[in-house]
Amino acid sequence: MDSQITNWDLTELFSSADDTRINQTIKQSIKLANEFESSYRGKIIGLSAEGLLECLQSIETFEAKLSDVTLYSNLAFSADMTNSKTQALHDKVEKLSANISKQLAFYSLELGKLIKSKPELIQNPVLKNYRHMLERVKLRVEHQLSEVEEQLIIEKDQFGVNAWEELQSKWLNTRMFEVTVLGQKKMLTYGEANGLLPHPDRATRESANRAIYGALGKDGEIFSAALRNICNDWVTVSKRRKYVSPMASSLISNDTQQNIIDNLLQTIEKSSTYRRYLKLKAQLMKMPMLGNHDIVAPLPDTPEKKYTLQQARDLIIQAYSRFSPDYAAAVKEMFDKRHIDAEPRFGKRNGAFCASYYNGKSAYILQSFNGTLSDVFTLAHELGHATHDWYMSRHQTVINTNVPSIVAETASIFGELLLTDHMLKEIDSEKERKALLCLVLDEAGMTTFQVTARVWFEQALYESIESGEFLDYQKICSHWVNARNKIYGDVVEWLPEMEAEWTMKPHYFMANYRFYNYPYVYAQMFVYSLYQRYLQEGKAFAPKLIELLSAGSSKSSIELGESIGLDVTKMDFWKDGMQVFERFVGDLEKII
Numbered sequence: 022m023d024s025q026i027t028n029w030d031l032t033e034l035f036s037s038a039d040d041t042r043i044n045q046t047i048k049q050s051i052k053l054a055n056e057f058e059s060s061y062r063g064k065i066i067g068l069s070a071e072g073l074l075e076c077l078q079s080i081e082t083f084e085a086k087l088s089d090v091t092l093y094s095n096l097a098f099s100a101d102m103t104n105s106k107t108q109a110l111h112d113k114v115e116k117l118s119a120n121i122s123k124q125l126a127f128y129s130l131e132l133g134k135l136i137k138s139k140p141e142l143i144q145n146p147v148l149k150n151y152r153h154m155l156e157r158v159k160l161r162v163e164h165q166l167s168e169v170e171e172q173l174i175i176e177k178d179q180f181g182v183n184a185w186e187e188l189q190s191k192w193l194n195t196r197m198f199e200v201t202v203l204g205q206k207k208m209l210t211y212g213e214a215n216g217l218l219p220h221p222d223r224a225t226r227e228s229a230n231r232a233i234y235g236a237l238g239k240d241g242e243i244f245s246a247a248l249r250n251i252c253n254d255w256v257t258v259s260k261r262r263k264y265v266s267p268m269a270s271s272l273i274s275n276d277t278q279q280n281i282i283d284n285l286l287q288t289i290e291k292s293s294t295y296r297r298y299l300k301l302k303a304q305l306m307k308m309p310m311l312g313n314h315d316i317v318a319p320l321p322d323t324p325e326k327k328y329t330l331q332q333a334r335d336l337i338i339q340a341y342s343r344f345s346p347d348y349a350a351a352v353k354e355m356f357d358k359r360h361i362d363a364e365p366r367f368g369k370r371n372g373a374f375c376a377s378y379y380n381g382k383s384a385y386i387l388q389s390f391n392g393t394l395s396d397v398f399t400l401a402h403e404l405g406h407a408t409h410d411w412y413m414s415r416h417q418t419v420i421n422t423n424v425p426s427i428v429a430e431t432a433s434i435f436g437e438l439l440l441t442d443h444m445l446k447e448i449d450s451e452k453e454r455k456a457l458l459c460l461v462l463d464e465a466g467m468t469t470f471q472v473t474a475r476v477w478f479e480q481a482l483y484e485s486i487e488s489g490e491f492l493d494y495q496k497i498c499s500h501w502v503n504a505r506n507k508i509y510g511d512v513v514e515w516l517p518e519m520e521a522e523w524t525m526k527p528h529y530f531m532a533n534y535r536f537y538n539y540p541y542v543y544a545q546m547f548v549y550s551l552y553q554r555y556l557q558e559g560k561a562f563a564p565k566l567i568e569l570l571s572a573g574s575s576k577s578s579i580e581l582g583e584s585i586g587l588d589v590t591k592m593d594f595w596k597d598g599m600q601v602f603e604r605f606v607g608d609l610e611k612i613i
């Protein structure tokens with residue numbers, strides 16, 4: 022690999038946006054969709070096990086064919102969003118996909134009906150490969166209403182409960198905020214003001230927090246009216262769909278169970294590790310106590326070490342190889358085949374992602390790599406996703422690569438942990454070790470602990486509704502402050518404006534998107550627990566992790582744990598995960 026920053030090579034997919042093979046592939050995909058429709062529309066309900074097997078294999082053939090075009094159009098567009106050719110292709114493929122998914126919408130409806138009427142098909146040996154997917158269809162179909170009712174809900178939601186989300190984002194995007202930036206008053210948009218929250222200057226951070234949350238709080242009655250109606254709407258629809266609780270639908274989508282999530286949240290509640298870390302961070306920042314605006318602030322006088330892409334590559338390969346020599350195979354291949362676009366440049370999509378390339382048994386990564394430590398970790402994370410894709414595409418058919426979010430982060434977070442431990446062994450400067458540990462603990466603290474407060478907050482809203490309480494602004498704020506304080510206790514001092522913190526989270530205002538939080542907590546703690554097991558078992562653990570990744574979505578999250586000797590239904594599973602967090606805090610204590 023060239024040690025210069027690279028852009029990616031997409032020619033394995035298509036030579037350019039003008040490649041005539043793109044149109045050929047589109048034509049072939051349309052032909053496959055038409056054939057599927059004429060063979061199966063109205064007929065799925067009557068299929069035998071053998072017939073259903075053929076039907077599922079046909080849909081997979083179609084999906085695999087179309088995926089090359091959707092992948093290429095997304096990648097080419099993300100790499101250069103200002104290019105009219107890639108824009109036009111992206112637009113064309115988006116419309117094509119939307120049309121085909123409307124055309125084939127009958128498939129999942131009819132499959133649901135078939136499984137509802139013949140649940141014994143799930144255990145039929147002929148359909149062994151699809152058993153878990155069919156189990157999930159069965160759980161979902163139990164709560165479906167009639168076709169007319171489902172259509173009515175979609176139509177009414179469009180201009181009803183969905184409108185609250187528009188109101189919240191319009192509010193944020195049309196206001197200006199007065200923030201004192203390094204002593205100078207400035208009028209800023211929400212995006213600009215929000216970008217100052219992790220500013221190195223404390224007074225600037227405080228001013229940005231006060232400006233944003235003070236203004237949001239002034240209109241608190243508007244936000245509470247929105248949230249109250251969204252939650253009440255959800256409770257009503259959940260009851261009509263016969264879910265046992267407002268959380269039940271999300272548990273089915275995430276392929277998990279209430280008792281597992283209860284154990285997970287209890288483990289977090291009982292742990293004081295994050296508070297221990299926040300006290301250490303206050304010490305490092307030379308303050309008696311952190312303010313809320315210091316929680317993820319950068320440490321003062323930290324050396325900003327820069328890494329080249331080549332150095333990042335070497336570090337990640339060393340870290341992954343330490344786990345098992347084979348485990349770095351996907352990472353090496355991603356660099357060798359130039360499947361990574363790391364160059365920061367104008368017109369490129371922000372952020373980082375890893376997109377699966379099923380037919381190529383590989384993936385593509387996009388990132389703007391500026392050489393910070395955080396960039397190295399983002400790359401290790403995305404290369405973990407590529408590793409997951411590498412194993413999964415070699416062992417599973419298309420349907421079984423649809424991994425729910427609680428498991429989808431397994432290889433990515435595991436990769437970050439491998440890199441952390443590798444770097445902790447290699448680094449000899451104390452300042453760098455402190456910076457590394459704080460980076461990891463800030464990140465994990467937010468994902469595991471802060472996000473848990475949001476789950477409790479959401480649970481409290483529904484408990485209020487169930488007990489007939491009216492959710493006015495003060496009531497909602499008190500739920501947020503209680504949930505937040507369960508995590509932060511008395512180790513962080515909060516600005517009074519922060520009672521309105523819940524008002525800026527767009528997800529709370531998205532209709533039908535309830536309880537989106539806990540999968541992040543689950544994903545993090547699931548991997549921490551696997552990692553703790555790896556530290557105990559050493560090399561013997563590597564084939565187990567590889568087996569888990571290779572299984573894709575062919576097994577439930579409980580079965581995935583069982584397959585490698587772990588029981589996610591037990592409290593101890595989550596306690597083991599917490600030990601990883603505790604060790605990092607302990608490491609920081611030793612060098613402070």
Ligand SMILES: [Zn+2]
Pocket residue numbers: 402406430433
């Ligand atoms: Zn990820």
